[in-house]
Amino acid sequence: MRGFTEETATEIVLARLSECNDDRLRQVMTSIIRHLHTVVREVEPSEEEWLDAIQFLTATGQMCDDKRQEWILLSDTLGVSMLVDAITNRKPVGATESTVLGPFHVEGAPDLPHGANISVEGKGEPLVVSGRVLGPDEKPLEGAELDVWQANPEGYYDVQQPDVQPAMNLRGRFRTRANGKFQFRSVKPCSYPIPTDGPVGRLLSALGRHPHRPAHIHFIVSAEGFQPVTTHLFVAGDPYLESDAVFGVKKSLIVPFELETSDERATLLGVTAPFYSATYDFKLSEAD
Amino acid sequence: MRGFTEETATEIVLARLSECNDDRLRQVMTSIIRHLHTVVREVEPSEEEWLDAIQFLTATGQMCDDKRQEWILLSDTLGVSMLVDAITNRKPVGATESTVLGPFHVEGAPDLPHGANISVEGKGEPLVVSGRVLGPDEKPLEGAELDVWQANPEGYYDVQQPDVQPAMNLRGRFRTRANGKFQFRSVKPCSYPIPTDGPVGRLLSALGRHPHRPAHIHFIVSAEGFQPVTTHLFVAGDPYLESDAVFGVKKSLIVPFELETSDERATLLGVTAPFYSATYDFKLSEAD
Numbered sequence: 001m002r003g004f005t006e007e008t009a010t011e012i013v014l015a016r017l018s019e020c021n022d023d024r025l026r027q028v029m030t031s032i033i034r035h036l037h038t039v040v041r042e043v044e045p046s047e048e049e050w051l052d053a054i055q056f057l058t059a060t061g062q063m064c065d066d067k068r069q070e071w072i073l074l075s076d077t078l079g080v081s082m083l084v085d086a087i088t089n090r091k092p093v094g095a096t097e098s099t100v101l102g103p104f105h106v107e108g109a110p111d112l113p114h115g116a117n118i119s120v121e122g123k124g125e126p127l128v129v130s131g132r133v134l135g136p137d138e139k140p141l142e143g144a145e146l147d148v149w150q151a152n153p154e155g156y157y158d159v160q161q162p163d164v165q166p167a168m169n170l171r172g173r174f175r176t177r178a179n180g181k182f183q184f185r186s187v188k189p190c191s192y193p194i195p196t197d198g199p200v201g202r203l204l205s206a207l208g209r210h211p212h213r214p215a216h217i218h219f220i221v222s223a224e225g226f227q228p229v230t231t232h233l234f235v236a237g238d239p240y241l242e243s244d245a246v247f248g249v250k251k252s253l254i255v256p257f258e259l260e261t262s263d264e265r266a267t268l269l270g271v272t273a274p275f276y277s278a279t280y281d282f283k284l285s286e287a288d
Numbered sequence: 289m290r291g292f293t294e295e296t297a298t299e300i301v302l303a304r305l306s307e308c309n310d311d312r313l314r315q316v317m318t319s320i321i322r323h324l325h326t327v328v329r330e331v332e333p334s335e336e337e338w339l340d341a342i343q344f345l346t347a348t349g350q351m352c353d354d355k356r357q358e359w360i361l362l363s364d365t366l367g368v369s370m371l372v373d374a375i376t377n378r379k380p381v382g383a384t385e386s387t388v389l390g391p392f393h394v395e396g397a398p399d400l401p402h403g404a405n406i407s408v409e410g411k412g413e414p415l416v417v418s419g420r421v422l423g424p425d426e427k428p429l430e431g432a433e434l435d436v437w438q439a440n441p442e443g444y445y446d447v448q449q450p451d452v453q454p455a456m457n458l459r460g461r462f463r464t465r466a467n468g469k470f471q472f473r474s475v476k477p478c479s480y481p482i483p484t485d486g487p488v489g490r491l492l493s494a495l496g497r498h499p500h501r502p503a504h505i506h507f508i509v510s511a512e513g514f515q516p517v518t519t520h521l522f523v524a525g526d527p528y529l530e531s532d533a534v535f536g537v538k539k540s541l542i543v544p545f546e547l548e549t550s551d552e553r554a555t556l557l558g559v560t561a562p563f564y565s566a567t568y569d570f571k572l573s574e575a576d
Contacts, residue, residue, distance in 0.1 A: 004367075004535050006374045012535060013367035019496030028337075029495065031330045033366055035323035040371050042319045049316075050372045054359045061349015071342045078321055079292075079301035083328050084338045086294045207317065208307030247292050247300060 010037045056199055063198040067159065069103050073200045076100060076246035077209075089229075094136075095285040096229050099248040102218065104157040109147060109171035115270060117185035118172040121165060124153035124187025126266075126275035127257070129233075132180040133221055133282045140180025141284065144223035147173050148184065150216070155192025176223075185269070188257060188276050189215040191240050204245065211245050214238035219282070226284035233280055255280050298325045344487055351486040355447065357391050361488045364388060364534035365497075377517075382424075383573040384517050387536040390506065392445040397435060397459035403558060405473035406460040409453060412441035412475025414554075414563035415545070417521075420468040421509055421570045428468025429572065432511035435461050436472065438504070443480025464511075473557070476545060476564045477503040479528050492533065499533050502526035507570070514572035521568055543568050 004012055013033050020026040045053065063070035075081045081100045089098040112118065133144035149171045151157050158169040176182045193211040195201060204211050215235040222228035234241060234249055236256045241249050257276045260266070266273040292300055301321050308314040333341065351358035363369045369388045377386040400406065421432035437459045439445050446457040464470045481499040483489060492499050503523040510516035522529060522537055524544045529537050545564045548554070554561040 003538060004370055004374070006371065009367050009371045009374065009535075016497055016531070017495055020494070021496060022494060025494055028331050028333075031327045035327050036366060036368060037371055039319045039323050040368060040375065043316050044375050045316075045372055047372065047376050050363075050369075054357070054363065057345070057359050058349045058352045058357070061346045062352070064346045064350070069342070069346070071345045075338075075342065078324060079297050080324060080328060081338075082292055083294065083297045083325055084333055084335065086292070086297065087328065087332050088335050206308070206310060206313055207305055208309060209304055243304070247297075250291060 006041065010034060013037070056203070059199045063200075068195065068198075070198050070200055072103050073194060073198070074203075076102075076248075077194070077200055077204060079247045082247045085230075091227070091229075092136075092285045094283055095227070096221070096231055096282045097250045097252050098229050099232050099250060099253065100246060101220075101230050102246075102248075104151075104159060105147075105149060105218065105220070106159060106168075106171060109149065109173050110168055112172040112174055112184065114174065114177060114181075115183050115185065116172065116174075117270070118148060118150075118170050119152075119185070119187045120169040121152070122187075126271040127186045127188045128183065128269045128271060128275060128277045129186060129217065129280075130181065130183040130277070131280040131282065133176045133182065133223060133284065134180055135223075135226060135284055136286060138283075140176070140178075141223045141226070142176055142178045142180065144176040144180070144182075144221060144226075144282075144284070145173055146176070146182055146282075147220040147222075148186075149218045150186065150189045151192055153187055153190055155190055183269075185271060186217070189217055189235065191215045191238055194245055209245065210240075210243065212240045213244055213246060214240040214249060216248075221282045221284065223284055225287055227287050229282065229284060231282075233278065235278075294329065298322060301325070344491070347487045351488075356483065356486075358486050358488055360391050361482060361486070362491075364390075364536075365482070365488055365492060367535045370535045373518075379515070379517075380424075380573045382571055383515070384509070384519055384570045385538045385540050386517050387520050387538060387541065388534060389508075389518050390534075390536075392439075392447060393435075393437060393506065393508070394447060394456075394459060397437065397461050398456055400460040400462055400472065402462065402465060402469075403471050403473065404460065404462075405558070406436060406438075406458050407440075407473070407475045408457040409440070410475075414559040415474045415476045416471065416557045416559060416563060416565045417474060417505065417568075418469065418471040418565070419568040419570065421464045421470065421511060421572065422468055423511075423514060423572055424574060426571075428464070428466075429511045429514070430464055430466045430468065432464040432468070432470075432509060432514075432570075432572070433461055434464070434470055434570075435508040435510075436474075437506045438474065438477045439480055441475055441478055443478055471557075473559060474505070477505055477523065479503045479526055482533050497533065498528075498531065500528045501532055501534060502528035502537060504536075509570045509572065511572055513575055515575050517570065517572060519570075521566065523566075 158165040216232040234254045257278045421429045446453040504520040522542045545566045
């Protein structure tokens with residue numbers, strides 16, 4: 001029998017995978033076991049630290065319910081979600097860059113007409129978002145879908161405040177017109193902290209990190225025959241653009257939200273002055 | 289702003305630790321983040337696989353309660369617990385080797401006299417365990433404590449079957465005599481599976497691994513002025529000695545459990561023939 005020592009541990013554990021018939025699972029677990037053991041060797045945890053880690057991992061699962069996913073939050077705050085996103089969404093140069101989906105997307109947001117307002121409660125500074133969805137060579141795409149969602153001006157999504165916000169507040173699905181154009185009304189988003197009352201919040205605090213995300217609007221843009229993109233538009237000038245708690249910001253996704261004061265423009269767009277406007281052209285690459 | 293890409297991800301996340309005032313936490317998280325990102329790069333998980341991982345991690349925490357610690361089980365079955373044990377219990381050559389504590393130790397087992405029987409229910413094949421506790425140079429240690437616990441012949445600890453087994457069944461604390469000797473009665477332990485009804489059981493099954501541990505008795509042996517040792521004695525000949533689900537076996541801890549048939553010996557030891565006997569000398573090293 002081969003003795004289990006600091007030196008032999010990893011090879012002994014990996015040898016135990018020889019009966020695994022699932023090649024992919026064996027590959028994944030081999031990588032996980034190797035690096036997990038390397039962390040233990042690098043860190044040399046005391047038994048007390050090991051038990052602290054066990055308790056942290058346990059508490060992270062126990063914080064989860066149908067409205068809260070603390071493990072996704074941990075993945076987000078350690079940059080794992082964005083790294084997975086980068087790997088699974090390698091796109092040609094020129095296509096709109098992707099970023100994290102986040103935990104607050106909801107299936108079945110209402111289909112809304114061009115120009116409609118996604119703010120059901122109407123609280124906040126008026127905003128008009130417009131632009132185009134383009135294919136390669138800047139070709140406008142008609143009938144492309146934009147699934148849009150955002151937090152309210154207090155920084156909460158409707159699903160976080162079911163007793164405060166109307167259902168489907170600040171959510172909607174839009175289709176582009178023949179010239180590839182879309183337009184909708186909303187309210188200006190603000191920066192907000194990710195939930196800090198769980199193990200991940202306590203970890204961030206111990207690490208000297210703030211929990212804030214810069215103001216943003218979420219989009220999933222899709223069109224038949226093209227690769228869909230899950231992304232955000234970020235508000236230029238936000239103080240947290242350089243230090244997003246979940247590492248979601250990409251320079252190409254930062255957009256000026258211009259303050260407009262013209263009553264004439266406001267009337268034309270269905271808002272009252274002063275209001276903000278933002279414009280962005282999404283570029284999709286062809287499906288494989 | 290530095291773009292978050294597959295190449296820059298790790299350095300960007302690590303840079304965010306610069307405000308951490310806890311040097312040890314920063315060191316630990318640096319190692320964890322580096323290797324976690326390396327696993328993601330090696331494995332290139334799809335979004336579906338990433339979500340499967342999130343769900344596995346969540347379920348592992350949610351399986352835990354005051355009687356069940358699924359995260360310790362995961363640590364055990366991936367060899368992490370034994371590796372931490374190896375690192376935190378580096379011992380001089382000759383000292384009794386350590387192995388995992390396991391999840392079933394209970395504080396406050398009864399103090400019992402030399403020769404007492406730890407089997408309260410009395411079910412199983414009679415067993416007498418004896419030996420000595422020695423210091424360096426084989427010096428017998430008087431008054432050393434042996435905290436002993438084991439599963440019953442069906443493979444369950446008392447705390448797993450509170451409605452079936454009497455409290456403190458198969459648990460006891462003994463002290464060595466002037467010549468360093470200890471002796472107690474029990475029943476022969478058997479091999480048993482670790483709990484398989486949770487995420488860890490399903491993972492082992494998917495990996496083609498069995499969940500069994502070879503038959504063993506747990507010990508924590510301690511004496512003032514010496515390093516305590518947490519260990520097991522394993523039954524020689526057990527079919528799972530080479531493939532313990534938690535990697536706990538060390539060759540030096542495998543002991544013959546001899547079948548004895550002499551009525552005279554049995555009467556002397558307070559059992560009835562046939563019975564098993566096992567003998568082991570624990571060797572403690574001096575405290576630092």
